[in-house]
Amino acid sequence: MFKKILIANRGEIALRIMRACRELGIRTVAVHSEVDARALHVRFADEAVCIGPAPANRSYLHIPAIISAAEITGADAIHPGYGFLSENAEFARICAKCNVTFIGPSPEAMLAWGDKVRARANAARFGLPLLHGSEVLSSPEHARSEAERIGLPIILKASGGGGGRGMRIVRSLDDVASNFVQASREAEAGFKNPDVFLERFIERPKHIEFQIIADHHGGIWTLGERECSLQRRHQKVMEEAPSPAMTAEQRQSIGEKIRTAIAETKYTSLGTLEFIMDEKGDLYFLEMNTRVQVEHPVTEMVTGLDLVAMQIRAAAGEKLEMPDTRPWSFRGHAIECRINAEDPKTFAPWPGLVTEYFPPGGAGVRVDSGVYGGWRVPSDYDSLIAKLIVHAPTRAEAIVRMRRALDEFIVGGIRTNIELHKLLLRDQEVIDGQMSTRTVERIIAQQKAG
Numbered sequence: 001m002f003k004k005i006l007i008a009n010r011g012e013i014a015l016r017i018m019r020a021c022r023e024l025g026i027r028t029v030a031v032h033s034e035v036d037a038r039a040l041h042v043r044f045a046d047e048a049v050c051i052g053p054a055p056a057n058r059s060y061l062h063i064p065a066i067i068s069a070a071e072i073t074g075a076d077a078i079h080p081g082y083g084f085l086s087e088n089a090e091f092a093r094i095c096a097k098c099n100v101t102f103i104g105p106s107p108e109a110m111l112a113w114g115d116k117v118r119a120r121a122n123a124a125r126f127g128l129p130l131l132h133g134s135e136v137l138s139s140p141e142h143a144r145s146e147a148e149r150i151g152l153p154i155i156l157k158a159s160g161g162g163g164g165r166g167m168r169i170v171r172s173l174d175d176v177a178s179n180f181v182q183a184s185r186e187a188e189a190g191f192k193n194p195d196v197f198l199e200r201f202i203e204r205p206k207h208i209e210f211q212i213i214a215d216h217h218g219g220i221w222t223l224g225e226r227e228c229s230l231q232r233r234h235q236k237v238m239e240e241a242p243s244p245a246m247t248a249e250q251r252q253s254i255g256e257k258i259r260t261a262i263a264e265t266k267y268t269s270l271g272t273l274e275f276i277m278d279e280k281g282d283l284y285f286l287e288m289n290t291r292v293q294v295e296h297p298v299t300e301m302v303t304g305l306d307l308v309a310m311q312i313r314a315a316a317g318e319k320l321e322m323p324d325t326r327p328w329s330f331r332g333h334a335i336e337c338r339i340n341a342e343d344p345k346t347f348a349p350w351p352g353l354v355t356e357y358f359p360p361g362g363a364g365v366r367v368d369s370g371v372y373g374g375w376r377v378p379s380d381y382d383s384l385i386a387k388l389i390v391h392a393p394t395r396a397e398a399i400v401r402m403r404r405a406l407d408e409f410i411v412g413g414i415r416t417n418i419e420l421h422k423l424l425l426r427d428q429e430v431i432d433g434q435m436s437t438r439t440v441e442r443i444i445a446q447q448k449a450g
Contacts, residue, residue, distance in 0.1 A: 001316050002026050002077040002101065006070045007041070009081030010060060011370040012387060013292070014041035017079050020308040029073045031066060033059035035378045040370045047073050054380040060084045063091055070100050077101040077315065083382065086291040087114050103315040105290050109267040113288040117159045117197055123285040126261035128254075131276075131284045133199035140177035146198055147176045153201040156183040160193030164234030169201055204436040206277040207231065208243050209289075210258055211299045213307065214268045215314040221322055222255035223303055224330055226295055227433075228274075230424060232347070232440045237417075238424060239295040240335040241302045244395060244433030245277055254283060270296075270311045276437075294338070294387070297368060301334035301391040333395040335402050337421045339369075339386040339409070341377045344419050345448075351379040355413030360405040364391040364398075377414060385416070395433070399425055423447065 005021050006029040007014045014030060018041060021028045030045035035054040042048045049069040052059035059065065061084055070078055078100055080086040089107040096102065104110070113119050117136055124130055134146040136159055147154050147170065156179055158166025166187035168179040180196065188194040211223040227243035228236050242251075258273055272293050274286040296307050310320055341350045353376045359367040369386035371377070377385060390405055392398040403425050406418055420440075427443055429435050 001318070002312070004029060004046075004073065004075045005077045005079055005103070005312070006031065006066070006073065006075035006100075007045070007079050007081065008060065008066050008085055009079075009083070010036055010039060010041060010381065011384070012368045013081040013083075013294075015044065015370055016368055017081060017308055018044055020306060020312060023306075024309060024312060026312070029069065029075050031060070031069050033380070035380060038375070040372060040375075049073060054378060056084065056381065063094060067094060067098055067100070071098065075100065077103055077312075079103040079312070080291065082291050082294055087289070089114065101315055103269070103312060105267055105269045105271065109265060110290045112265050113267065113271070113290050115159055116157060116287050117195070119288050120197075120285070122261060122265060126264060127257050128261060128273075128285040129283055131199045131202075134197050136195045136197055137180060140180045143180040143196075143198065144173060144176045147173060150198065150200050153203070154198045155201040156180060156196050156198050158183065158187035158191055158193070159195035159197055160187065161191035165190040166196055167234060202276060202278045204279060204438050205229075206243070206245050206435070207236075207274065207437055208246065208277055208283065209272050209274040209293075210254060211293075211296070211307070212258060212262055212271050212273065213310055213314065213320070214262055214271075215320045216268050216317055217319045218263070219320050219322070220259045220262050221320075222258055223299055223305065223307075225251065226293075226298055228295065229435045229437050230430070230440050231437050232444070236295065236338065237440055238335065238337050238421060239298055240333065240395070240398070241298040242330045242333070245281065250281075250283065269314055270307060294384070295336050297366060297387060297389045298334040298336045301366070301389060302330040302332060304331060332391055332393045333398040334389060334391045335398050336387055336389045337402065337406065338384055338417075339388055339411070339421075340383040340417045341385045341414050342383050342417055343415050344417055347417070349379065349383045350415040351377045351383075352414045353377075354411060356410060357412070358408070358410035359386070360388070360408035362405070364401055365405050366390070371411070373412075385411075388421075399431065420444075 004027040027046045030042045030048040031051045051065035085091040089110045092102040092107040132150045137143045153171045156168040166183045168183045183196045184194045207228045214220040226241045230238040272289045275283045357373045366389040390401040
């Protein structure tokens, strides 16, 4: 087992990893930018190293500074968390060259699944269902011909990234060329990779993802699915496990195909395969995320497993032990709300001084956060400040518990999206489990209309 892990991240995920390390008896090193000097992950770590000024490209994305911090503190492993360098294969390679273990998949596995076009090819090889789509598009003319072949509407996507950047929905052939150019420019700016491809667009899809973990001894487990349809501009807002739309038969069938794909590509560590579900209930593979997910707590709540600890154990070469290898049997229902520092009407980020902070508690309530009263939320990073997670025997009870917890959550001095979550949990479509990726935008539009 590792003796010391450097956590190349910040905020709630850095604290989450730190807690797992403490329980495994591993010392921790926090890295931080100048603006994060008083952050909780810095205060709770065994050691801390400042790696640069506030801009991420001069601190949390600055590979030489992070590797130097690992060397001077004697860290024998680096956990990247999510975001920042978590899916950077070159960073993983550099770690290996410096004799520091990267806690995640190998660079080769990361490249095989991290690029959306290559991931689609892998999915096709192993029988995972795919939407009709294209390879990488070479020109506006190529984009138009592929759109004609597949049929409208289509969606253009960046091959090397996600989060909505480089993504364009097109409903007219006359608009394909201009949208191809715009999507390619966004992809180049966001991911330093201009490649885009297209897929058939589903108007009201559900977004469902499957959690997997694999060790270096051939052990591969699918740990069920998460429902992630409640999104705004391709960014998840609320997640739950299990999905109310899934059947046991679908779970088993997709799980078997996923395990085959993971075994054949020699993937190890945590990973998440994302799917969309059409109006008929059919699933189609979208992409794979080769890291721990923001929403991993809902899977932990319904399985009773510590996914981060398991990820660390797998990276250390341990053989993971599971209660069984059958498709996962869920224990109740869990919901997660992402609490963001943002204006509830415009959704613009709202950094500033947190004057008071009172998170909810009680049975079945968990809060992952890096915030405290007196902390100033910086403007330099993502607006996520906390994750509120509840667990209950049934979905209906989980919804009631989440409503209660949201009512108790007090954050003073800044604005948050807590009221949006309350709105979502009063919407009949959400209550009935019939939501789609269009639900949040509909609710926001209705609120604005009066």
